[in-house]
Amino acid sequence: MSSILLPDADVDIVARRVDIVKELQALLGRDRVIGDEDGRRAYETDALTAYRCMPLAVVLPQSTEEVAKALKYCHANGIKVVARGAGTSLAGGALPAEDAVVITVSKMKRVLDLDYPNRIARVETGITNLAITGTVAKDGFFYAPDPSSQLACTLAGNIGMNSGGAHCLKYGVTTNNVLGLRIVLMDGEIVDIGGAHLDSGGYDLLGLIVGSEGQFGIVTEATVRIIKAAEGARPMMLGFQSSEVAGQCVSAIIGAGLIPVAIEFMDRPAIQICEAFAKAGYPLDVEALLIVEVEGSDTEIDDQLSDITEIAKQFNPSVIKVSDSPEMSAKIWKGRKSAFGAVGRIADYICMDGTIPLGRLPEVLVAITEICQRHQLKVANIFHAGDGNLHPLILFDANDPASAERAELAGNEILTLCVKVGGCLTGEHGVGIEKRDLMHVQFNATDLALQMRIKTVFDPDWLLNPAKVFPLDARLMAEIPERRERTVRTVRSAA
Amino acid sequence: MQLAAEMRPDTEAALAEIIASAAASKTSLEIAGGGSKRAIGRPTNAAHLVSTRSLRGITLYQPNEMVMSARAGTLLSEVQSVLARGNQMLAFEPLELAGVVGGDARQATIGSIFATNASGPRRLAVGAARDHLMGIRGVNGRGEVFKNGGRVMKNVTGYDLCKGLAGSWGTLAVFSEVTFKVMPKPPASTTLVLLGLSDEIAIEVLCSVMGTPYEITGAVHIQQHLAVTLDHMGLRGQGKSVTAFRLEAPPKSIAYRRDKLTAALKVYGQLQDLEQKSSEAFWDEMTRLSVFEGSDHPLWRLSTAPGKGPTVVAAIGRYMPVSAVYDWSGGLVWIDLPVTTDAGAADVRRVIASHGGHATLIRASASTRASTDVFQTLEPGVQNLSRKLKATFDPANILNPGRMYVAF
Numbered sequence: 001m002s003s004i005l006l007p008d009a010d011v012d013i014v015a016r017r018v019d020i021v022k023e024l025q026a027l028l029g030r031d032r033v034i035g036d037e038d039g040r041r042a043y044e045t046d047a048l049t050a051y052r053c054m055p056l057a058v059v060l061p062q063s064t065e066e067v068a069k070a071l072k073y074c075h076a077n078g079i080k081v082v083a084r085g086a087g088t089s090l091a092g093g094a095l096p097a098e099d100a101v102v103i104t105v106s107k108m109k110r111v112l113d114l115d116y117p118n119r120i121a122r123v124e125t126g127i128t129n130l131a132i133t134g135t136v137a138k139d140g141f142f143y144a145p146d147p148s149s150q151l152a153c154t155l156a157g158n159i160g161m162n163s164g165g166a167h168c169l170k171y172g173v174t175t176n177n178v179l180g181l182r183i184v185l186m187d188g189e190i191v192d193i194g195g196a197h198l199d200s201g202g203y204d205l206l207g208l209i210v211g212s213e214g215q216f217g218i219v220t221e222a223t224v225r226i227i228k229a230a231e232g233a234r235p236m237m238l239g240f241q242s243s244e245v246a247g248q249c250v251s252a253i254i255g256a257g258l259i260p261v262a263i264e265f266m267d268r269p270a271i272q273i274c275e276a277f278a279k280a281g282y283p284l285d286v287e288a289l290l291i292v293e294v295e296g297s298d299t300e301i302d303d304q305l306s307d308i309t310e311i312a313k314q315f316n317p318s319v320i321k322v323s324d325s326p327e328m329s330a331k332i333w334k335g336r337k338s339a340f341g342a343v344g345r346i347a348d349y350i351c352m353d354g355t356i357p358l359g360r361l362p363e364v365l366v367a368i369t370e371i372c373q374r375h376q377l378k379v380a381n382i383f384h385a386g387d388g389n390l391h392p393l394i395l396f397d398a399n400d401p402a403s404a405e406r407a408e409l410a411g412n413e414i415l416t417l418c419v420k421v422g423g424c425l426t427g428e429h430g431v432g433i434e435k436r437d438l439m440h441v442q443f444n445a446t447d448l449a450l451q452m453r454i455k456t457v458f459d460p461d462w463l464l465n466p467a468k469v470f471p472l473d474a475r476l477m478a479e480i481p482e483r484r485e486r487t488v489r490t491v492r493s494a495a
Numbered sequence: 496m497q498l499a500a501e502m503r504p505d506t507e508a509a510l511a512e513i514i515a516s517a518a519a520s521k522t523s524l525e526i527a528g529g530g531s532k533r534a535i536g537r538p539t540n541a542a543h544l545v546s547t548r549s550l551r552g553i554t555l556y557q558p559n560e561m562v563m564s565a566r567a568g569t570l571l572s573e574v575q576s577v578l579a580r581g582n583q584m585l586a587f588e589p590l591e592l593a594g595v596v597g598g599d600a601r602q603a604t605i606g607s608i609f610a611t612n613a614s615g616p617r618r619l620a621v622g623a624a625r626d627h628l629m630g631i632r633g634v635n636g637r638g639e640v641f642k643n644g645g646r647v648m649k650n651v652t653g654y655d656l657c658k659g660l661a662g663s664w665g666t667l668a669v670f671s672e673v674t675f676k677v678m679p680k681p682p683a684s685t686t687l688v689l690l691g692l693s694d695e696i697a698i699e700v701l702c703s704v705m706g707t708p709y710e711i712t713g714a715v716h717i718q719q720h721l722a723v724t725l726d727h728m729g730l731r732g733q734g735k736s737v738t739a740f741r742l743e744a745p746p747k748s749i750a751y752r753r754d755k756l757t758a759a760l761k762v763y764g765q766l767q768d769l770e771q772k773s774s775e776a777f778w779d780e781m782t783r784l785s786v787f788e789g790s791d792h793p794l795w796r797l798s799t800a801p802g803k804g805p806t807v808v809a810a811i812g813r814y815m816p817v818s819a820v821y822d823w824s825g826g827l828v829w830i831d832l833p834v835t836t837d838a839g840a841a842d843v844r845r846v847i848a849s850h851g852g853h854a855t856l857i858r859a860s861a862s863t864r865a866s867t868d869v870f871q872t873l874e875p876g877v878q879n880l881s882r883k884l885k886a887t888f889d890p891a892n893i894l895n896p897g898r899m900y901v902a903f
Contacts, residue, residue: 116803117702118826140708162651173649175658176626196800198826199612199623199872201853202899203667203881207625207658211651230708255559257582257679296708300748355647360559387648388560427649435652442652445641450641450888451654457883458773469653 002049004433006467009098013056013079019430020079021057024101027073028066029096034058043084043102047149048092048434050350052403055082055096063191064182064220070103071218072188080463081186083214085126086156088149090351092433093161093213097467105156111135112221116227120179120196122223125156129163129239132224141226144171147428148337159219162211165429166262166336167293169386171227175210180223183209183216195223205266208454213430214465216458230295231315233261235332236305238312239286239319243267243381246288247361249315250385253292256306256311264291264336265385267365270343270393273380277342280335281328283319288386291332339382340393347378348404352411354418355427358388364421368392371413375406389427390418416441430468439471448474498522498543504725505549507632507640507671511705513545514669518891526665526895528568529602531593532611536664537896538861547606555646558583562629562646564674567606574605578677582813586678587624588615588778594788599761605720606670612662615782616713616741619823621678625661629675633660635667636889646674659884665895666903667888681743685702686713686769686777687756691735694718694805698825700763702726703799704740705824707759709752713741713778714824721786721818721831727777729769739766739769741778784829792831793838793859807850814842827858840867847871870899 013020021035034040035057045052052100061067074081080100087094087104096102108126114136115121121132121143129150132143136407146165147153153163159181164173171177180194186386193209194200228429240246243265250263266274266282266289275282282289294304312320323329335342343349356364365381372379372394383390392414396407415425415435419442425435452470455462496516504510517524523541527533529548538772547568555564558581561690565574571589573749578584590613593600607632614623630644643656660668689700697716704711717725719736730737742749757766769777780786787794804825811817811830832839838859847854853871856864873881885892885903892903 013645067736115800115802116706117699118800119702119705120800141706162655164649168649172622172626175655176622185876189876191880192874193877196803197798197852198618198823199614199662199798201798201855202873202877203884204612204625204658204660204662205877205880205884207655207661211655220628228706228708251559254561257682259679296748296750299751300744302748303745349871355649357557357562357647359557384649389647389649422645423647424650424652426652427647428651430651431653439653442645446639447641450635450639451643451656453887454654454656454884457880457887476677495850 006097006266007472012190013099017056020077024057024059024070024073027069028059030065032060032062034060042287043096046087046089046092046094048090048095048432050398051092051095051433053096053098055100055102056098057101058392059101060107061103061105062107064184067103067105067184067218068188068190071184071186075187076103078463080466082465082478083160083218085154085160086128087151088153088157089161089430089432090353091426091430091434093430093432093468095433105217105218106154108220115196116141118196119226120223121226122221124195125159125219125222126154129153129155129158134379136226140229142229143224143226144168144177145174148340155222155224156219159210159222160212160214161428161430164384164389166264166384168258169263169384170261175207177225178206178210178222179225181209181219182204182221183219185217186461186463188367195423206414213432213469215455215469216464220470231297232301233293233295234301234305234323235291235293235329236308236322237282237319237332238290238317239283240288240315240317241286243288243365244362245315246290247252247358247365249290249312251358252311252314253308254386258307260292260294260308260386262291262293263386265289265383266336267381269378269380270339270382274335274339274342277345278331278335278338280331282335286318291336342379343393343395348398349393349395350411352390352392352394352414353426353429354415355387355389356418356421356423360386360421364390364417367417368414371410375410377407377410388423412438433468437471440474445474499755501544501546503546503549507550507634510545510547510550510669510671511634511638511640514634514636515542517893518636518638521891521893523893526669528604528607531591531598531600531603532538532596532607534598535592535594535857536864537901538865539895541896545669547604547669547671552602554575554672555674556581562674563676563677564630564646564672564883565605566672567604569605571603571605571608572601582680583677584680585627585675586617586621587627588617588782589613589624590615591783592857594783594785595794600783606673609661609673609675610663610665610670616715616778616822619714620710620712625658626662626674627676628657629676631657631660631670632672633668633670636891636894637823640756644674648676664898666885666899667894669894682745683749683769684741684743684774685749685753686739686741686774687753687768688730688767689738689760689764690733690767692716692738692763692809694821696763697736697738698802698821699804700738700760701740701824705754707756709742709756710744711740712743713781715739715781716821717786718819721820724786726780726785730777739777741774762827781822784820787829787831790831792834794857795830795832795839795843795857796857797828797830797847797852799826799828799847799850803829803850807846811843812847815839836863836865837867844872861902
């Protein structure tokens with residue numbers, strides 16, 4: 001780890017930094033622009049903390065119009081822009097560049113409209129994911145996508161990365177739950193797409209923008225679906241003596257036509273770490289744990305859990321434990337949702353995010369173990385089993401550069417394996433810089449060129465988050481405008 | 496290569512060769528699957544037709560992973576019968592309008608379903624065709640073969656062209672293969688019906704049931720004079736408007752939810768039940784809009800906020816007689832208008848503009864479709880992006896030129 005090729009910073013822009021800060025402050029007000037070193041340092045990284053870079057300046061607009069002003073200024077001056085929500089990207093999606101202005105929507109968090117008959121909420125995108133649900137929960141509604149970082153992450157970031165979560169097996173990911181948005185393009189033009197209706201007219205620009213990793217524009221408002229919550233929900237735990245059998249049980253549940261709200265998988269190391277942190281009541285003597293949650297009335301929940309139990313029994317589970325109280329349910333989920341934090345307490349880690357076809361699960365788990373052993377690293381596996389989205393957490397020591405290097409190599413091998421068995425590099429975290437150079441594994445030059453030309457449609461000068469998603473060497477053949485493609489090896493600052 | 500009047504490439508490479516050749520000579524191509532939807536959209540006036548109907552065959556089916564892949568020209572009916580044998584289905588309930596526009600529904604291909612994002616009543620609950628499309632292979636207007644997405648449900652690797660191309664009506668690229676999510680068939684289906692409600696009250700009811708936790712998977716209202724033309728014998732004989740919503744769950748759950756809903760809705764009248772077969776027959780009619788078959792009247796598809804459906808219909812009704820079916824709890828409105836030179840476009844568009852949403856002219860004569868905007872005129876910002884998107888996929892403007900918009 002520790003190094004990635006980034007385009008050369010534009011020295012002319014960097015040299016003008018002080019003037020640029022002044023001009024932005026004159027345009028937007030002093031309180032909207034951070035130019036001092038201490039202030040900028042808070043934005044030098046995101047949740048992929050191995051990479052750091054001080055931005056040119058940080059802009060905190062409070063309205064769509066202010067975002068438009070800032071972008072128009074940057075566009076006119078040829079200044080790159082990195083859009084940022086709360087900075088929780090695990091893929092380096094919000095990593096700044098030395099010659100780029102960070103524009104964050106984090107001050108824009110108003111709820112603009114709640115419309116229960118039409119089941120929509122219109123919000124500014126700096127609102128946190130959980131705050132959307134928090135706003136409508138008193139009326140029994142919720143916003144479905146639930147990434148583990150939902151307490152902190154913003155809707156803007158969710159839209160950028162098309163975030164998922166544990167409950168998307170039933171309710172879908174961000175793109176399935178956004179009906180409209182207001183986007184500011186790099187030249188400052190404000191465009192509204194979709195709205196309160198269920199499909200936007202013409203080409204599905206909405207579908208293209210969600211998941212475009214801040215490379216098309218800055219989304220400042222969105223209309224999202226809100227859903228009436230089920231009367232109740234209850235998780236159960238199923239413990240198995242091998243990961244392989246647990247995987248077979250997941251296949252059998254789906255194959256029987258049952259679609260629980262969530263099926264989460266943890267292996268022994270993950271169970272031990274999470275239990276030590278969260279006291280969730282997880283069994284410590286199993287190799288694999290499934291958390292299966294169902295919804296409905298009490299009777300409906302009983303019936304579904306009983307069906308699932310019957311299926312699970314064919315796989316000789318050593319633990320079958322149904323939550324018997326809201327407190328127990330909360331603890332079971334707290335353990336799972338705090339997994340990343342819990343692992344972070346005991347070691348540095350990188351979190352992989354590949355997805356695989358469920359049927360290949362046993363062999364992939366074996367291979368992950370083998371890969372990490374070969375690199376002398378420990379791994380804890382946590383994943384959304386219902387949809388095959390793996391989160392192997394590779395543990396390493398950030399103070400040991402060799403260990404960090406091995407972790408990155410192991411991660412790359414794991415993701416390459418995911419693609420090889422028919423899956424993909426990233427299921428919900430995004431490409432960012434982390435997986436940028438692996439894009440060749442999944443896509444050929446034509447596939448990448450096709451995508452890069454779409455970026456050019458939205459951002460002809462490639463000023464928005466330009467160093468991300470696409471391998472630098474793939475850009476030359478794709479009619480990408482001249483952006484000083486000479487590259488240098490940029491080494492992270494010491495953590 | 497010499498381009499024939501009708502070409503049916505049987506490999507992706509052959510498809511690419513045809514398109515590359517047409518691009519080189521700037522020759523327009525009409526793109527079709529089995530042709531069931533050729534009468535929808537603006538006429539392309541292309542001299543050459545490329546049909547994907549010879550690109551056939553299901554290439555992957557993994558019921559335990561809820562995924563299927565098929566070459567684009569595979570018949571929808573084949574996909575559905577193979578899924579039915581696995582007790583699964585296309586959950587978005589493909590909408591097939593061949594009967595309404597004068598095509599042959601039996602020829603509908605799976606590629607065309609995704610290319611037109613043809614989503615039926617269950618879209619309200621589970622998402623549209625585009626939400627179920629996980630992977631594509633295809634050829635763009637440059638003749639380049641490309642892929643996007645894959646065969647796994649969660650995938651954010653690169654931009655999401657599956658959504659970007661779903662609903663683009665063959666104007667950006669031609670699918671050669673599609674990979675999509677499939678779902679288990681529900682254990683049981685019951686439809687609850689209220690008779691004789693006005694449009695406003697019906698939509699109020701439907702929006703309120705959609706706001707319950709009972710997972711309603713279809714919510715429609717059919718005006719009285721259309722309801723009496725339903726094939727469904729149990730409903731047509733009632734002589735009243737039909738307001739219907741569907742429960743799909745295990746039988747015990749259906750019974751429980753029905754009781755809850757009956758109690759909540761008793762002020763609106765007596766709920767009637769359509770059990771299993773009767774329920775399925777009713778929704779089958781809704782996926783082909785049977786009440787609009789056998790007419791040459793202009794038929795419009797309006798997409799608006801669900802609660803605004805009746806207001807929009809009433810506003811158009813001030814200018815001309817309107818017959819309406821409301822789907823998606825009011826958010827999707829099908830209206831039949833009298834024959835006029837512009838099929839009512841001026842009034843429909845003015846009304847929809849003031850309420851939000853968009854309108855598509857589904858059925859009209861070829862001359863009307865040639866002289867009227869069939870798809871909603873786009874706002875300038877969206878139009879500019881759309882035009883550039885078309886230009887990047889199809890720089891020579893050879894794929895279904897003019898099918899969606901006059902200029903591109």
